[in-house]
Amino acid sequence: MTKDKLKEMFSNSDWNSDTILEADKIISRIAKEHLGLDTYPNQFEIVTSEQMLDAYSLIGLPISYNHWKFGKDFVINKSKYKKGRMGLAYELVINSDPCISYNMEDNTTCLMLLVLAHAAYGHNHFFKNNYLFKQWTHADAIVDYMLFARDYVSKCEERYGYEAVEEVLDACHMIMNYGVDKYTKPQKISPKKERDRLKKRIEDERILVDDIWRTIPKGDKDSKDRVERFPKQPEENILYFIEKNSPNLKGWQRELIRIVRKTAQYFYPQGQTKVINEGCATFSHYEIINKMSDEGYLDEGFMMEFLHNHSNVIFQPGHDSQFYSGLNPYTLGFNIFNDLKRMSLNPTDEDKEWFPDIAGNKDWAGTFRYIVENFKDETFVLQYLSPKVIRDMRLFEITDNEDSRYYEITSIHNKNGYKQVRKSLSDTYNRSTYYPDIQVYDVDFDGDRTLTLNYTPINNKQIDSGNIDIIISNISRLWGFPVTLIESENAEDILSTTKGIF
Amino acid sequence: MGINIVDKRNNPKGKSSPNRQKLLKRISHKIKKAIPDIVKNNNVKDLTSSKKGVKIPVKGINEPQFGYDGKSGNKKRVHPGNKEYSPGDKVRKPPSGGEGGRGQKGSNDPTVSEDEFTITISREEFLDYFFDDLELPDMIKKHLNSVVDFKQKRAGFSNAGTPNRLNVVKSYKNSMSRQMATGIFFDKKIKEIEEKLKDKSLSSEQVDKLTKELDKYKKMKVSVNFMEEVDLQYNNFEKFPIPVTSAVMFCIMDVSASMGEREKDIAKRFFMLLYLFLTKQYERIEIVFIRHHTQAKEVDEDEFFNSRESGGTIVLPSLQMMDKIIEDRYSSDWNIYAAQASDGDVWNTNDALDCANILKDKLLKQIQYMIYIEIGRDRRSDLWEAYGVVSENKPNLKCGRINDNSEIWDVFKDFFKKRVAV
Numbered sequence: 001m002t003k004d005k006l007k008e009m010f011s012n013s014d015w016n017s018d019t020i021l022e023a024d025k026i027i028s029r030i031a032k033e034h035l036g037l038d039t040y041p042n043q044f045e046i047v048t049s050e051q052m053l054d055a056y057s058l059i060g061l062p063i064s065y066n067h068w069k070f071g072k073d074f075v076i077n078k079s080k081y082k083k084g085r086m087g088l089a090y091e092l093v094i095n096s097d098p099c100i101s102y103n104m105e106d107n108t109t110c111l112m113l114l115v116l117a118h119a120a121y122g123h124n125h126f127f128k129n130n131y132l133f134k135q136w137t138h139a140d141a142i143v144d145y146m147l148f149a150r151d152y153v154s155k156c157e158e159r160y161g162y163e164a165v166e167e168v169l170d171a172c173h174m175i176m177n178y179g180v181d182k183y184t185k186p187q188k189i190s191p192k193k194e195r196d197r198l199k200k201r202i203e204d205e206r207i208l209v210d211d212i213w214r215t216i217p218k219g220d221k222d223s224k225d226r227v228e229r230f231p232k233q234p235e236e237n238i239l240y241f242i243e244k245n246s247p248n249l250k251g252w253q254r255e256l257i258r259i260v261r262k263t264a265q266y267f268y269p270q271g272q273t274k275v276i277n278e279g280c281a282t283f284s285h286y287e288i289i290n291k292m293s294d295e296g297y298l299d300e301g302f303m304m305e306f307l308h309n310h311s312n313v314i315f316q317p318g319h320d321s322q323f324y325s326g327l328n329p330y331t332l333g334f335n336i337f338n339d340l341k342r343m344s345l346n347p348t349d350e351d352k353e354w355f356p357d358i359a360g361n362k363d364w365a366g367t368f369r370y371i372v373e374n375f376k377d378e379t380f381v382l383q384y385l386s387p388k389v390i391r392d393m394r395l396f397e398i399t400d401n402e403d404s405r406y407y408e409i410t411s412i413h414n415k416n417g418y419k420q421v422r423k424s425l426s427d428t429y430n431r432s433t434y435y436p437d438i439q440v441y442d443v444d445f446d447g448d449r450t451l452t453l454n455y456t457p458i459n460n461k462q463i464d465s466g467n468i469d470i471i472i473s474n475i476s477r478l479w480g481f482p483v484t485l486i487e488s489e490n491a492e493d494i495l496s497t498t499k500g501i502f
Numbered sequence: 503m504g505i506n507i508v509d510k511r512n513n514p515k516g517k518s519s520p521n522r523q524k525l526l527k528r529i530s531h532k533i534k535k536a537i538p539d540i541v542k543n544n545n546v547k548d549l550t551s552s553k554k555g556v557k558i559p560v561k562g563i564n565e566p567q568f569g570y571d572g573k574s575g576n577k578k579r580v581h582p583g584n585k586e587y588s589p590g591d592k593v594r595k596p597p598s599g600g601e602g603g604r605g606q607k608g609s610n611d612p613t614v615s616e617d618e619f620t621i622t623i624s625r626e627e628f629l630d631y632f633f634d635d636l637e638l639p640d641m642i643k644k645h646l647n648s649v650v651d652f653k654q655k656r657a658g659f660s661n662a663g664t665p666n667r668l669n670v671v672k673s674y675k676n677s678m679s680r681q682m683a684t685g686i687f688f689d690k691k692i693k694e695i696e697e698k699l700k701d702k703s704l705s706s707e708q709v710d711k712l713t714k715e716l717d718k719y720k721k722m723k724v725s726v727n728f729m730e731e732v733d734l735q736y737n738n739f740e741k742f743p744i745p746v747t748s749a750v751m752f753c754i755m756d757v758s759a760s761m762g763e764r765e766k767d768i769a770k771r772f773f774m775l776l777y778l779f780l781t782k783q784y785e786r787i788e789i790v791f792i793r794h795h796t797q798a799k800e801v802d803e804d805e806f807f808n809s810r811e812s813g814g815t816i817v818l819p820s821l822q823m824m825d826k827i828i829e830d831r832y833s834s835d836w837n838i839y840a841a842q843a844s845d846g847d848v849w850n851t852n853d854a855l856d857c858a859n860i861l862k863d864k865l866l867k868q869i870q871y872m873i874y875i876e877i878g879r880d881r882r883s884d885l886w887e888a889y890g891v892v893s894e895n896k897p898n899l900k901c902g903r904i905n906d907n908s909e910i911w912d913v914f915k916d917f918f919k920k921r922v923a924v
Contacts, residue, residue, distance in 0.1 A: 017507050024505040045508045054517045069565060071525030074518045076619045098506065105511055120505065162524075174566055318583020327582060396584040398593075401576045406592035412584055425580040436568050461575030467566030 003296055011299045015109040020044065023113050024120075030291045031121040035284060035365050039124040040099040040139060044116070047102045052088050053077050055102050060270065062094050063146045065153035065259065067169055091115035095270070097139035099124040110305040117288040122281030129373045130277070132269035135184075142266060149259045156252050168253050171474035172239060172260035177435045179239030179261040180268040234439040234454065238475070239264070241440045247449060248480035257478070269376075272431065276380040279333015280372050283341075286310060286334070316393065327425075335389045336380070340367055343386070350387060382426035387418045397424045402460065436463050441489065449481035454489055463495060472496040526623065529560050533623070533631045536560075537911065556628040561618045629778060652741045663736025676733035681726050688723035692716060748786040749837040749870075751777060752824050755806065756844040758795040758815040765877045768904055769843035770807050772875055775914050776841050784837065790827060794820035796849075800827070815847040817885065818856045821865065828868055838869035846876045846883025858888035866896045873917060876903045 001009075001022060009019055024042075031037040047055070057074035058064045080086035090111050093101040101119040103112065127133050138145075156165045172179070189197070235241045243249075243257040270277070289306050292298050298306075316331040317323040340358060343351035344367055347359035358367055371384065389395075390413045397411040397420060411417035411424070427433060441454035453475075455463060468485065476483040476498040484497040526533070536558050623631075659672060695716045699709065753773045755766070780787050791806035792798055798820035824840065832838060848854045866872065874889050886901060893899040902913040 017509070020507055021505065028505075042505045043508060044505050045510050047510045050515060051510055051513070051517070057518055057521070066520040066524055068521065068524040068528040071518060071521030071523070072563065072619075074521060075525065075621050079620055079622075102510075116505075162527075166524075166528075175568070177567065316582055318585070319581035320583065320585070324581075324583075327580070393582045394584040395580050395582055396587055397578055397580050399576070399578050400595075402574050404595075406594055409587040409589055409591040409593070410578070412587060412589055414589075417589065421580055424578045428579065434570075436570055438568060457575075459575045459577060461577070462571045464569045464571045467564075468568070470566050471568060 006297050007299055010109055010113065010297060011302055013108040013110070015107075015112050019109055020112060020116065023116060026292060026295075026297060027113070027117050027121060027288055030288050030295075031117070031125075031284070034291050035125075035287055036369055037121055037125040037284065038128060039121055040097040040128050042120040042124065043098045043100045044120060045100060045102050046105050048105055049081065049088055052092065052102060052104060053081060055092050056088075060092070060094055060267070061146055061263070062096060062100055062143050063150055064263075065146075065150045065169075067153075067173075068166070069173060091119045093119040093123045094142075095127040095133060095137055095139055095266075096142050097128075099127065099139075108305065110302050111309060113292075114285050114289065114306060114309055117285035118281045121288065122284030123277065125284065126273070126277050126280045126372055129369070130269065130273060130376075131374055132272060132376055136181075136269050137266050145262065149263070152255060152259065156256065160252065165256065167477065168256045169260065171478045172257055174471045174474050175238050176260055176264045178438060179237060179257075179264040181237050181240070181265065182268075182431075229442045230445060231440060231443075234441055236437075236439045237261070238438070238440055238453070242451075242475070242478050245443070246479050249478070253478075272376040272378070272429070275329040275333045275377040275429065276372065276375055277333070278330045279335075279337050279380075280368075282310075282313060282330050282334040283337040283368065286338075318394075332381075332389075332393070335393065336384050336386070337368060337371075339386050339389050340364065340371070340384060342388075354386060355384075377429035378426050381429060382422060385422045385425065387413075390418055390421055395421050395425065397421050432458055436461070438463075438485070441486070451475070451479045451481065451483045452491075453483065453485045455485060455487045455495060456489075457487065465495075468496045473498050525621070526627070529563055529621070530631060532560050532563070533558050533621075537632055555622045555624045557620050557622050558628075559618070559620050629781070632778070654739045655742045657738050657740040659735045660738040661732075661735065663738070667736045667739075669735045669737050672735040673729070673733050676735060677729050680730060680733060681728075684726050685723060688719050688726075691719045692723070695719070748788070749780055749784040749839060750788045750790060750832050751780055752790045752792060752827075752838070752840040753806065754792045754794070754820050754824065754840065754842040754844075756795070756815055756817070756847065757793045758847060760815070760845050760847050761877075765843075765845055766807060768877050768907060768910065769875070771907065771910050772843060772904065772914065773841055775910065776839070776873070779914075779918065780839060790824075792820050792823055792827075794823075798823040814849060815844075816849045816853055817844065818853055818860070821857055821860050825860065825864060828865075840865070840869055840872040842872070842874045843877060844874070844885060845878060846885050848884050851884050854884040854888040857885065858892045861889070861899065862892045862896065866892070866898055870898065872899045874899070874901045875913065876901070878905055 006022055006026075009022060012019075024044075028039075031039070053074060056077050057070045059073075064070060077086065081088060088104060090107050091101050091103045093099065099120065101115070101123075103115055103119075107115065127137075127139060133139070153165060153169075231241065239257055239261040243254050243261065246254075249257075289298070289303075289310075293303050314328065314331040314334050316328045340355075341364040343355060343359045344361050344364035351359040361367065371380065375383065394413055396409055396413065397417070399408045399410045401408075411420040413421070437456045437458065438453050439456075440451065442452040444450045444452070453472075472483050472485055482498045485495045487493040487495055659669060695712050698704070699712055699716075704712075755761070755769050757766075761769075777787070777789065789803070791801050791803055793801055793806055794815070794817065796814055796816045796819075800823065820842075828838060848857075861872070874885075876883065876886055886903075889899065889901050893901055900917050902917065904910055904913050
């Protein structure tokens with residue numbers, strides 16, 4: 001098709017599958033040549049608002065086992081949508097291979113091209129290349145795994161009754177955020193290695209024996225500490241620990257725990273990469289569509305509509321606006337990437353001082369790809385939030401101490417403040433800022449098998465006590481024996497316990 | 503590789519309906535809890551016509567997670583859009599504490615929280631919840647007794663019967679086959695003899711004998727009866743019980759001056775409930791409205807509830823009228839229910855006794871169930887007393903008293919509560 005024909009096609013706000021096919025040819029070429037994106041094949045699905053609501057309630061899974069909480073989300077979203085209190089996204093994309101994206105049927109041609117560049121190339125590239133996604137998710141297996149999970153859950157319901165299944169799933173969902181590995185677990189060592197290690201230890205002790213140690217008096221504390229805890233190291237993946245170590249669970253119950261755990265793990269990277277992922281996608285669509293326009297495929301009307309939509313996407317109300325609900329990840333991510341491109345091509349002295357590797361390196365696309373591959377929100381902001389972006393967005397830091405009656409403005413967009421604002425903002429993307437650090441601390445295997453969880457407070461923050469007893473008693477139902485939650489490894493400081501129930 | 507476009511728009515709807523069913527199960531007790539409110543708040547009226555379904559507010563089905571207490575701890579946050587602040591500026595926290603006052607819900611905040619939402623269920627679903635604990639009066643009785651009608655149904659053939667049920671085709675077929683079967687037998691015999699006669703060495707005596715035999719068989723062959731007793735087949739009929747799937751509901755209300763708007767409203771709600779209940783059980787329901795003061799009159803719904811009359815009260819004519827209507831229109835094939843609402847006023851004690859008698863002797867034998875509700879009266883009325891005596895022996899008469907809207911549901915439930923199986 002000639003350029004003029006294509007231009008005419010894209011300027012018509014009604015689209016058909018040819019429009020998308022033609023646009024995809026151009027966009028995929030630009031994505032590769034201009035940005036160097038490397039993507040999974042795309043499955044571009046056209047859906048109705050009802051189907052989009054379905055997709056919403058599964059929070060980004062293509063399919064899922066049946067559970068009332070998905071039904072609840074659907075009902076809530078639908079009524080919000082019907083009342084006009086919530087708009088639906090133009091697209092919703094799934095980390096799978098092929099990369100599935102749901103696209104609203106009532107999108108205009110301009111919006112279709114935007115979401116094609118945004119989701120089918122921007123997000124798609126991110127899913128395929130970001131280190132967290134590579135490490136923790138299997139894009140090619142997720143659809144099959146969730147199919148298995150759905151069948152398994154429904155078979156369990158048939159065999160053991162839906163109440164029994166729901167009981168396990170409900171309890172698991174409560175601590176779903178504590179069902180993820182953040183680091184790869186070490187391989188179990190073989191019995192032979194273990195024996196060798198023991199031999200070596202005894203040998204070392206023999207060689208190192210020194211009579212002088214015996215003269216040092218033993219403290220009282222020693223005897224107490226000698227009792228070894230189980231697990232030896234605290235375990236942050238509570239669901240994993242229960243699945244592997246709960247004394248009474250049946251096989252199918254362990255499998256259900258595993259399913260929830262696997263699902264949580266699949267979402268783990270997404271929660272850590274909202275800013276950088278949306279930044280990647282927004283930057284991609286902005287670059288791609290502009291390039292299309294430069295090449296003469298798009299007319300002015302199209303570009304007006306595009307810029308209007310783009311500025312809606314990155315709209316950031318100020319902190320004092322009635323529409324303010326926190327930092328918009330699209331805006332922050334896009335601004336950082338866009339500024340990096342600027343400093344790569346037209347660096348200022350400030351850029352050279354702050355980002356000597358990037359300023360003036362001319363390879364903005366390579367820089368972009370490198371960051372997308374190797375960072376998550378926390379590190380992305382800490383490393384690349386530039387003074388210019390802080391100034392442009394007029395970011396400022398407030399300190400909120402529990403015993404003060406005031407919020408204090410501690411840093412603003414000035415020379416003294418840049419680093420502190422950046423550090424502070426980066427910290428808010430740390431997982432422990434929103435999920436309290438609770439780990440498996442000990443199991444009393446000699447006594448009543450009480451499972452002890454330990455909460456380690458950060459910045460003096462306390463756990464919301466409202467739900468705590470319900471959650472602990474549900475964990476206890478999974479564990480099969482009493483569960484106690486303590487604070488700061490202090491056995492006296494009990495936050496909640498089910499002792500006495502049994 | 504090119505893009506794969508999948509148009510999902512025509513896929514079947516309701517991908518999330520299993521999840522919805524699970525949600526409904528999960529909140530069923532909450533839905534049931536909301537029912538008295540719905541009855542109270544005038545929604546029952548809409549229910550009888552609403553095609554859209556019923557909206558039910560659901561509260562407190564939350565999904566607890568470990569989280570921080572927002573007020574605790576020492577935190578730093580970053581916000582955009584600084585206009586006037588310099589480092590060291592202080593801003594007083596809002597009195598209730600919390601997250602800077604914005605995004606945090608105050609107690610008067612009209613926005614609905616996540617954990618409080620409205621679920622819309624279809625009318626049928628609603629009725630299931632609505633009447634979950636209830637059942638039609640004497641379910642067992644209904645199964646046996648409501649099967650009041652029988653139908654003759656063809657059920658094969660029989661050898662005995664009256665001539666008018668003779669199945670000609672079937673009998674004729676039998677006859678033909680019998681004739682053919684016997685005919686073949688004689689043919690065989692005749693052939694055999696004829697074969698033998700061909701033998702030239704036979705003596706004349708033998709030939710004579712064989713010829714006689716041949717004649718005999720030939721005669722017998724011709725004389726096979728056209729119809730024999732064994733050929734006759736009659737159509738057979740059996741009686742099949744058929745369940746009656748239509749019902750009629752009589753609403754009888756006292757509209758004399760003593761019944762005020764409030765009392766009528768209560769009665770109306772009660773009738774609605776009963777109607778809803780019956781719609782669940784029967785395919786077709788008719789309603790007959792009879793109102794009475796000193797005279798009884800059959801009216802339409804609008805007039806029944808809305809027009810005012812004055813004067814004294816005689817109850818008996820309404821029951822007589824009901825009896826007559828049953829005889830005229832609903833004498834067979836109908837499940838008959840009746841609900842009578844009154845403030846208990848009667849002309850005199852005799853009227854009450856007459857009513858009781860007509861119920862006892864006539865009406866209660868024909869109808870499935872009769873409910874009498876007495877509205878807004880503390881003192882027991884003559885009618886109540888008289889009915890009370892009847893209901894002691896007739897389990898299909900129930901009496902109840904309602905003084906306030908909020909009691910309607912309880913009284914209704916009491917009438918229809920599931921009986922423990924005996």
